Amino acid sequence: MMNEPVLGGMAQTTLDRPDPLLRMGNTNCGGCGLSSLMQMMRHAVADQRVHLVVPACCAAVSAGIYPQSTYGVPTLLTTFASAAAAASGIATVARMNGEDTRVICLAGDGGTYDIGFATLSAAADRNEDVLYICYDNEIYGNTGGQRSSATPAGAVTSNLSSAKPEEKKDILAIMAAHRVPYVASVSLAHAEDTVRKLRRALDLKGFRFLHVLSPCPTGWKSEPAMGMELVRLAVRSGLYPVIEIFDGKRYVVNIEPDFSDEALDMYLSLQLRFQKSGISAAGLRPAIDRHWQELRALSGRIVPARRVA
Numbered sequence: 656m657m658n659e660p661v662l663g664g665m666a667q668t669t670l671d672r673p674d675p676l677l678r679m680g681n682t683n684c685g686g687c688g689l690s691s692l693m694q695m696m697r698h699a700v701a702d703q704r705v706h707l708v709v710p711a712c713c714a715a716v717s718a719g720i721y722p723q724s725t726y727g728v729p730t731l732l733t734t735f736a737s738a739a740a741a742a743s744g745i746a747t748v749a750r751m752n753g754e755d756t757r758v759i760c761l762a763g764d765g766g767t768y769d770i771g772f773a774t775l776s777a778a779a780d781r782n783e784d785v786l787y788i789c790y791d792n793e794i795y796g797n798t799g800g801q802r803s804s805a806t807p808a809g810a811v812t813s814n815l816s817s818a819k820p821e822e823k824k825d826i827l828a829i830m831a832a833h834r835v836p837y838v839a840s841v842s843l844a845h846a847e848d849t850v851r852k853l854r855r856a857l858d859l860k861g862f863r864f865l866h867v868l869s870p871c872p873t874g875w876k877s878e879p880a881m882g883m884e885l886v887r888l889a890v891r892s893g894l895y896p897v898i899e900i901f902d903g904k905r906y907v908v909n910i911e912p913d914f915s916d917e918a919l920d921m922y923l924s925l926q927l928r929f930q931k932s933g934i935s936a937a938g939l940r941p942a943i944d945r946h947w948q949e950l951r952a953l954s955g956r957i958v959p960a961r962r963v964a
Contacts, residue, residue: 676700676707681717681725686879688869688886689714689790691843696759699853704756706745707731710738710771712763713797714790735770738762739778742785750784757857760787764805765795768824779833782861789826789864792871800874808942809923809934812874818932822942827866827900834903835862842897843867844887848909852899868895876927885922892919892936893943896950906954914947916940 677683677693707730709715715732718724733741742760749756762771767789778785793810795801800813804824811818830838837859839852856863868889870882877885889895893912900906919936923929 675727676705677717678725678727680719682719683713683717684871684873684879686870686872686877686882687713688792688843688867688871688882689717691882692788692790692841692849692867692869695843695846695849696853699850699857700757703857704754706749706756706758708733708738708742708745708758708760710760710762710766711735711797712766713792714761714763716797735766737774738766738771739774739783739785739787742787743778743781743783746784758785760785762787762789763796764789764791764793765798765803767791768804768826776833779830779835779862779864782835784860784862786856786863786865788867790867790869791826792869792874793823794871794874796871796874809932809938810928811931812928818929818934825946827864827898830864831900831903833862835864836860836902837863838900838903839865839909840895840897841865841867842886842890842895842910843869844883844890845897845910848897874928877925881925885925888918888922888925891915892922893947894919894922894939896947898950898954906950908950908954914943919943 676697677690683690705728707726707728709730710733718726718730718732724730731741738760742758746758749758767775775787791805793803793805793807794812795803802812802815802819806812806819807823808821809818827838827840837856841849841852843849852865856865868886870877870885872879872882890897890910891912893914897910898906898908916936919939923934
């Protein structure tokens with residue numbers, strides 16, 4: 656899998672992409688999931704007029720030092736807590752001026768799950784015409800890899816003396832509870848599904864929320880070349896459900912996992928952040944199965960019997 660065509664063979668250079676969202680020379684780490692996401696976003700954006708709003712996070716550092724910028728579209732950097740509020744303002748002004756502008760918030764999990772949640776929830780409640788994308792590397796990646804409420808159980812971070820005991824916050828369920836038009840999870844290892852969801856979200860009006868599992872070799876203590884394989888293993892094992900939620904009511908499962916314990920153990924073993932806790936597939940499987948029981952019920956699908964070795 657390590658030698659697969661990157662992003663499913665999509666264009667990779669600025670010669671292929673005359674107006675990229677993320678230019679060469681950015682400061683992202685090798686293997687960063689954000690970089691892959693930005694390249695896929697360019698395919699979805701096409702010729703649409705786009706404004707980015709980025710709070711304090713790795714994506715803010717990617718831009719470089721003023722007055723230079725590695726972003727190819729107008730970008731506003733905000734404080735940790737105010738990205739959704741700032742995006743709401745830009746979207747409102749664009750509407751008042753009759754501009755066909757797509758406003759995209761691009762935020763990490765710290766600025767989404769935690770510090771920025773108040774303005775995120777308020778924007779969703781007002782159904783602002785904003786596409787909010789959370790690239791979730793499950794830590795505060797830009798400030799040293801501290802624990803966030805997106806950090807999964809069993810992971811060790813830079814500010815935890817032992818592994819995190821709590822399960823990860825279910826941000827999709829929280830956003831669906833706002834009854835916004837569109838909520839979805841995105842697997843970067845499935846490029847066609849990713850671009851399809853990005854295009855759908857860009858075409859819709861009202862508040863839309865995309866959650867992206869974003870590999871972070873620095874924080875996950877994994878090999879940069881294994882990022883897409885880690886996402887694939889998370890999806891295959893059922894750890895990361897790939898779903899869509901319409902109007903907070905209709906749930907659709909996009910990719911069926913095989914609930915492989917072998918895949919889950921491989922996912923854990925390829926990241927040093929899990930080694931201190933010694934957590935295994937057997938330890939995580941009950942929570943995964945409970946979550947999928949809930950998803951099956953919400954999507955109206957029969958729960959298949961899972962074979963146990």
